[in-house]
Amino acid sequence: MPTRPLSPHLQVYRPQITSILSILHRMTGMGLSFGTLFLVLWLGSIAQGPSAYLTVSLWFTSPLGQTMLFGWAFCFYFHLANGIRHLCWDLGWGFELTSVYRSGWAVITIATALTAITFLWMIGR
Amino acid sequence: MTQHYQSPLTKIKRQGSTHTGVAHWKGQRLSAVALIFFCGWFLAEIISHTQTDYHTVLLWVSQPWNGAALSLFAGLIFYHSALGLQVIIEDYIPNLVWQSTLIFTIKVLNILLAILSWFFILRITILAIR
Numbered sequence: 001m002p003t004r005p006l007s008p009h010l011q012v013y014r015p016q017i018t019s020i021l022s023i024l025h026r027m028t029g030m031g032l033s034f035g036t037l038f039l040v041l042w043l044g045s046i047a048q049g050p051s052a053y054l055t056v057s058l059w060f061t062s063p064l065g066q067t068m069l070f071g072w073a074f075c076f077y078f079h080l081a082n083g084i085r086h087l088c089w090d091l092g093w094g095f096e097l098t099s100v101y102r103s104g105w106a107v108i109t110i111a112t113a114l115t116a117i118t119f120l121w122m123i124g125r
Numbered sequence: 126m127t128q129h130y131q132s133p134l135t136k137i138k139r140q141g142s143t144h145t146g147v148a149h150w151k152g153q154r155l156s157a158v159a160l161i162f163f164c165g166w167f168l169a170e171i172i173s174h175t176q177t178d179y180h181t182v183l184l185w186v187s188q189p190w191n192g193a194a195l196s197l198f199a200g201l202i203f204y205h206s207a208l209g210l211q212v213i214i215e216d217y218i219p220n221l222v223w224q225s226t227l228i229f230t231i232k233v234l235n236i237l238l239a240i241l242s243w244f245f246i247l248r249i250t251i252l253a254i255r
Binding site: 026029030032033036039040043044046047049050053054076080083084086087090118121122 | 252
């Protein structure tokens with residue numbers, strides 16, 4: 001069955017803070033879901049014994065592990081901040097366009113700041 | 126009882142609202158609120174416990190309050206994750222057979238991971254006692 005032509009959508013619609021943060025919320029959620037596997041991995045390594053724990057610790061402190069943790073940290077902080085924004089909407093607060101834009105920028109700022117603080121603190125240890 | 130403003134024909138054709146789905150929405154929000162606190166607690170503990178030796182971590186997890194909080198944290202996270210992934214799958218996969226299969230698999234996987242986490246915490250507690 002021949003597919004009919006579609007008018008362009010993603011190619012032409014200007015990206016806005018509303019749409020970008022919305023899809024970012026979904027993507028960070030997926031990233032966090034993937035990260036739960038590592039939570040189980042960490043817990044399992046403790047249950048298995050010192051050698052297993054050492055292996056997993058070495059992996060987490062490796063460059064790849066640290067990069068993944070850094071990415072995961074941003075996913076977490078962003079999903080947390082935007083999630084609270086969502087919950088405010090569920091309670092009926094902040095629906096005016098100015099509020100949406102302001103809360104959106106607040107979410108980005110808070111998420112980046114918290115990630116940076118965590119990262120710097122981890123470096124310091 | 127819910128009133129169904131449907132003609133008999135549309136009722137037979139199973140058109141109109143399913144009148145379900147609030148439980149999903151509610152569960153997602155409630156687990157989200159709970160997770161705000163649990164994730165904060167977990168992150169604070171994890172960040173303060175990096176580069177600690179095995180023994181310290183073992184003793185920390187085996188403490189009853191920590192083990193209980195971790196167990197609840199794990200349960201909530203897998204529940205919230207499963208609900209979220211369900212919505213994503215429903216949005217992007219039109220085929221109903223694939224949808225149902227995938228959602229079922231995701232749910233089973235999350236239940237498995239939650240139970241696995243609980244078993245690990247139990248095992249850690251036993252190891253710590255020894």
